[in-house]
Amino acid sequence: MKHKKETPGLVGVVGLGLIGGSLGLDLQKQGWQVHGVVNRPITANKAKARGLAQVISTEPTILANCELVILALPLEQLLNPAQNLIKALPENAVITDVGSVKAPVLKRWAALHPRFVGSHPMAGTEKAGVEAGIQGLFRNRPWIATPNKYTDQDAIQKIRDVALSLGSEWLTTDAEIHDQAVALISHLPVVVSAALLSAVASETNPAIKKFAEKIASTGFADTTRVGGGNPALGTSMAASNTSALLKGLTTYRKHLEQLESLIISRNWVGLQTELEKTQIKRPKFL
Amino acid sequence: MKHKKETPGLVGVVGLGLIGGSLGLDLQKQGWQVHGVVNRPITANKAKARGLAQVISTEPTILANCELVILALPLEQLLNPAQNLIKALPENAVITDVGSVKAPVLKRWAALHPRFVGSHPMAGTEKAGVEAGIQGLFRNRPWIATPNKYTDQDAIQKIRDVALSLGSEWLTTDAEIHDQAVALISHLPVVVSAALLSAVASETNPAIKKFAEKIASTGFADTTRVGGGNPALGTSMAASNTSALLKGLTTYRKHLEQLESLIISRNWVGLQTELEKTQIKRPKFL
Numbered sequence: 001m002k003h004k005k006e007t008p009g010l011v012g013v014v015g016l017g018l019i020g021g022s023l024g025l026d027l028q029k030q031g032w033q034v035h036g037v038v039n040r041p042i043t044a045n046k047a048k049a050r051g052l053a054q055v056i057s058t059e060p061t062i063l064a065n066c067e068l069v070i071l072a073l074p075l076e077q078l079l080n081p082a083q084n085l086i087k088a089l090p091e092n093a094v095i096t097d098v099g100s101v102k103a104p105v106l107k108r109w110a111a112l113h114p115r116f117v118g119s120h121p122m123a124g125t126e127k128a129g130v131e132a133g134i135q136g137l138f139r140n141r142p143w144i145a146t147p148n149k150y151t152d153q154d155a156i157q158k159i160r161d162v163a164l165s166l167g168s169e170w171l172t173t174d175a176e177i178h179d180q181a182v183a184l185i186s187h188l189p190v191v192v193s194a195a196l197l198s199a200v201a202s203e204t205n206p207a208i209k210k211f212a213e214k215i216a217s218t219g220f221a222d223t224t225r226v227g228g229g230n231p232a233l234g235t236s237m238a239a240s241n242t243s244a245l246l247k248g249l250t251t252y253r254k255h256l257e258q259l260e261s262l263i264i265s266r267n268w269v270g271l272q273t274e275l276e277k278t279q280i281k282r283p284k285f286l
Numbered sequence: 287m288k289h290k291k292e293t294p295g296l297v298g299v300v301g302l303g304l305i306g307g308s309l310g311l312d313l314q315k316q317g318w319q320v321h322g323v324v325n326r327p328i329t330a331n332k333a334k335a336r337g338l339a340q341v342i343s344t345e346p347t348i349l350a351n352c353e354l355v356i357l358a359l360p361l362e363q364l365l366n367p368a369q370n371l372i373k374a375l376p377e378n379a380v381i382t383d384v385g386s387v388k389a390p391v392l393k394r395w396a397a398l399h400p401r402f403v404g405s406h407p408m409a410g411t412e413k414a415g416v417e418a419g420i421q422g423l424f425r426n427r428p429w430i431a432t433p434n435k436y437t438d439q440d441a442i443q444k445i446r447d448v449a450l451s452l453g454s455e456w457l458t459t460d461a462e463i464h465d466q467a468v469a470l471i472s473h474l475p476v477v478v479s480a481a482l483l484s485a486v487a488s489e490t491n492p493a494i495k496k497f498a499e500k501i502a503s504t505g506f507a508d509t510t511r512v513g514g515g516n517p518a519l520g521t522s523m524a525a526s527n528t529s530a531l532l533k534g535l536t537t538y539r540k541h542l543e544q545l546e547s548l549i550i551s552r553n554w555v556g557l558q559t560e561l562e563k564t565q566i567k568r569p570k571f572l
């Protein structure tokens with residue numbers, strides 16, 4: 001059965017930071033009327049100046065009549081939503097979020113709204129806040145939805161249409177699969193990379209440390225990039241995906257210790273065999 | 287006292303892989319007559335076809351009359367040099383290498399040639415072999431020399447002139463400082479990054495693994511880049527800089543376990559504080 005695309009109507013975006021602001025810009029370009037909700041009057045003024053939505057307010061009541069509301073909030077606020085926000089969500093609207101962890105979000109929101117669909121557009125820059133939103137952020141990026149057997153099929157279709165209209169690659173999977181996978185490819189690398197920065201910066205010989213800083217090159221920059229990123233984001237990912245991340249860390253430590261053992265025992269044939277395996281494995285993730 | 291630059295004369299390059307081949311191309315462009323020594327006749331033919339040197343042979347005797355010889359050999363061959371190579375090095379020539387570890391090289395070569403200077407041009411691509419050399423590889427890259435109190439001052443000057451003529455940034459330090467620093471910013475990241483690839487690829491749930499491969503993005507690609515690099519190079523760095531690398535690994539594990547403890551104890555304030563520190567530390571290495 002073919003799905004009939006609807007004409008863009010009134011959409012609400014709650015939170016106008018990097019993701020919400022970028023959504024506001026792109027959705028307006030697609031013909032939507034965008035109503036944006038922010039926490040503070042000063043943010044509202046900045047968002048207005050940047051044209052992130054046509055109507056911007058700190059009052060969630062502007063979401064009345066929206067057919068679609070996208071909750072572009074930090075995970076903490078998404079998991080502990082304000083009562084006036086919940087009350088302001090139209091009962092017939094499709095509701096989705098943009099959180100990078102899905103099982104706890106689904107668990108919370110299943111009870112709060114009948115047409116909630118969890119989703120995770122995997123896009124970003126190093127910036128955050130009301131100045132961070134840019135046009136075209138979602139183009140050629142995955143937009144993952146995590147429906148379950150209770151999810152409203154029309155609601156999924158509506159979000160899919162929006163994701164495709166913004167140029168995203170549409171993917172669906174179970175929330176648990178999603179959370180385990182992002183723990184491995186996104187949250188674990190943050191910890192691994194942060195520990196590297198922290199270890200190297202802890203060098204106590206000033207001559208070695210100074211020289212290391214001087215000669216550090218693209219290899220070190222790349223390996224430490226995600227560990228030197230947004231601390232609040234890294235923390236909220238760990239806080240909301242703790243068990244999957246800890247599972248990943250346990251596996252990681254095991255593999256690190258295996259490599260270390262090969263080095264301690266000067267087993268260079270064994271080390272080279274392991275590095276040959278990792279060289280072969282990497283392209284699968286690219 | 288000003289140093290008088292000499293007119294480029296006859297230079298020998300032993301090994302015409304990524305580094306040696308790139309040196310051959312750049313040195314010819316600077317006016318040098320380049321004699322290149324390779325291991326195998328088939329490599330000699332390929333190197334000739336690519337014009338990596340004017341004279342190319344498997345016989346080190348072509349190094350006779352060279353005023354400068356650059357040993358662009360893998361570390362194993364540099365630490366265990368062939369007897370016919372040692373015999374062929376002119377006694378008055380300046381000899382240097384390009385090895386990424388310096389203390390063991392200096393120790394070996396101090397006894398082999400009176401005008402040896404250890405050096406490490408920090409340049410590279412992901413390629414290796416006789417097809418890998420490119421023009422301009424050393425431009426704006428560090429070229430580190432590790433002289434000691436016995437090192438011939440004129441020899442250092444000659445290598446410095448060459449490094450600067452190829453556009454490198456000239457740095458000098460003690461071999462031990464160099465080796466500890468590269469262990470931290472180059473060799474340790476390889477192990478950290480390889481362990482991450484290995485851990486993620488070991489995921490036993492096929493749905494999670496497949497989804498992880500599908501959504502892995504620039505963050506994962508960057509964090510695993512050096513761990514998916516040349517296995518022989520990674521192994522030889524570990525084999526020749528073992529104690530510094532193991533020291534780095536011990537420190538790394540300590541910092542990793544500290545972050546893991548914060549996550550296990552759900553100490554999100556503590557985790558965010560640590561991530562704020564790493565965010566501040568990273569720019570010093572860029």
